[in-house]
Amino acid sequence: MLVFATSDKGGTGRTVTSSNVAYRHALQGGDCCYLDFDFGSPTSGAIFDLPGAFAGVPEEGLHSYLVDGVAAPRRIDIWTESERDVLRGRPAGAGRLTLFPGDRGRGEFQAHPGIVGRCIDLLVRADEEFDLVIVDLSAGRSYATEIVLAATAALPGVKARWLVFHRWTRQHIIAASGLVHGNQGILESGVQHGHDPAALKDAIRFVRTAVVDLASPDQAGLRPEQLAWLDVCNGRLQELASRHKVGRTTVLGEIPLDPVLQWQEQLLSNDDVWLHRTANQRTVDAFDELAKKVVDDSAWIGL
16 A cells, blocks of 8 residues: 655654654554655654664665666665664564665656656555555655656556645644645646546545644643633634544544654654653554554545
């Protein structure tokens, strides 16, 4: 299965959330690969703690493959190459976890038939080899989005889904809605590339990130007036999301606000919860749940 991770704005938690979903899927026993299609800023290597790939690789990355036509892009086995102790060594029962990085110092590039053709080949090979292929796209109406919309239009037999990430704020709700439903958004651009509009719409779900849980013990220090104000704000956001077609019926998951992820974009391990006690269990649970739902037909269709 192909899963395209996108957002209309930066700072939505798109990369850190999709990286954690890939990590959790692998821990659950599935083989997962992560394609860094954020061509202007290929920094997923920093989240996976990969030395030499924090901002992409020097050569033979996805830019070299798609633009320059090298035979195959570089792949990095995270279980053997990560410098983080908890990631070094594949846990018992875990599946493969592989990163296809971008090239360091390269930028966005326009779609043309040669690039789209190489993208098609890459997606087909990855889909055949891995259970889950997560493609992290550049934010907004990007060339990366145009490339994969053109490529997937030529792959009707390959199951593809879209996760649109947004923070739980007014501007992010409006921006996420515009990215999907607006002028030259995913739906309109997809139809122009040959997608069936109903099928493409059914393949899109939203993920809310950095959501404040009013029932969380973390809010115990807030005054009653503050909690009441947050409750009113939350109700207004729910109404706004419903009006902009980003409401509950299209939401696949919510990621709670977590102090660790506010300060450092990283994978949350079980050690971070139980040994170091720096991360919250409910955030790890949310990543676990999203990793299951994204490949579960009943969870997807049941929304």
